[in-house]
Amino acid sequence: MGWTGPLCYIFEFMIDTAPQLFHSASNLLTLALAVQRYIYVCHATTAKQWCTIARSKVVICLILTLSVAHMVSRTADRNYSTIMTDGANGTAIIPVCRVEFSHWLTAAPNSLTIYFNTYFWFRVLFVQLFPCISLVILNILLFSAMRRAESRRRRLTVNRNTPKVQSAATSRRASLFGLSRENRRQRDANSTTMMLIVVIAVFLVVEIPLAVMSALHTISSSVHEFMNYELARDIVLFIDTTICLSYPVNFAIYCGMSRQFRTTFSSLILTPCIRLVKPAPSPDENIEENPERSKWNNGAGPSTKITKATVAGTTEANGLLTTNF
Structure with a gap:
């Protein structure tokens, strides 16, 4: 498949416009991260008010919008077409991209x-x-x-x-x-x-x-x-x-x-x-791996009942242990 005007535009966009757009967003996001950390470290009393998740989302959306906005003109300042030219061996004729600046740039x-x-x-x-x-x-x-x-x-x-x-x-x-x-x-x-x-x-x-x-x-x-x-x-x-x-x-x-x-x-x-x-094992595999557990679940083993008194006693004992540790 040879070159066409849209393919030339996409190629130029991917190697020139898009990297500059993401580079701009990266610089501003790094700056925003540093400002946020500075507020957390040096102004801890106002951090809970200014460094919230909602405000962070707003700042991220604003940075992405500004990064896209300042590159909008670069997506429309050139026109792309193809022309036929001789190949490297001088015999084959191949299409190549031709780039011209848009009329609104060259009018004045x-x-x-x-x-x-x-x-x-x-x-x-x-x-x-x-x-x-x-x-x-x-x-x-x-x-x-x-x-x-x-x-x-x-x-x-x-x-x-x-x-x-x-x-x-x-x-x-x-x-x-x-x-x-x-x-x-x-x-x-x-x-x-x-x-x-x-x-x-x-x-x-x-x-x-x-x-x-x-x-x-x-x-x-x-x-x-x-x-x-x-x-x-x-x-x-x-x-x-x-x-x-x-x-x-x-x-x-x-x-x-x-x-x-x-x-x-x-x-x-x-x-x-x-x-x-690694998908999760099926229920049959769990029964084969844990036959003793399946017996207990089917009622083959003795049942165990936990009363409120047992829970309360355990909780109280744990509290005493924690306090006296």
Whole structure:
């Protein structure tokens, strides 16, 4: 099957327009995640009001809408057709794609230059430089907040370790049920914050060079041409490769530093996949595997009755055991 106009459009959309759209959404979503974590860490009193699930959904929908909106013009600024040309051997005639700018771009003088300067300057300023600068500032603030929280925790630990007159049972209960839960929550919170700091650092390592190259290209195209585009093409290709490699690195960071992410990923992805690969056993197989259990269910064994008194006694005993542990 040869090239046609719609196929040329789809090909250009998949290699040019769609990657830029998802790249814009990725940058803004990363910034939103960092802002949310900053509110949780540095403004904990307002986190329950601003960092809700409903507000998060609104922000995600808004970011996706803005990402699509700023790329809408790129889906209609070119017309695609095919022409027949000689092949590599000089004998075969094959169809190739022909791209022309749309009439609304070429109707007015200098409209093409104004259009592309506006588009690229908007991407450089609001899609690349603004998120990168904001993420650098938020990373510094989050790290400083973690340092302050760690210093505060050490001071509280020193104060708690000072000798006090209290019974052994009271001290044991406080250490088991109070400090352990508090330390676990604090440890999980610090781990989540550190995970986000590392993810943002990896994001900035691969995103800042791309932002610099985009800014240099925009300046060279709109002000004064000074770039060696053959060298710039090789540099951008290397940067794009590092960006692709950073995605599995980020996934490894999430899995290695967040227990909640591992649990959520297992329940959403791994468990359904395992159920698809390994179907649930039939009732006949369960009876064959557990013949003794089937006998008990059929009434072959003695019946067991649990009364309210037994449950109450067990609950009371468990409460005593828990209290005296």
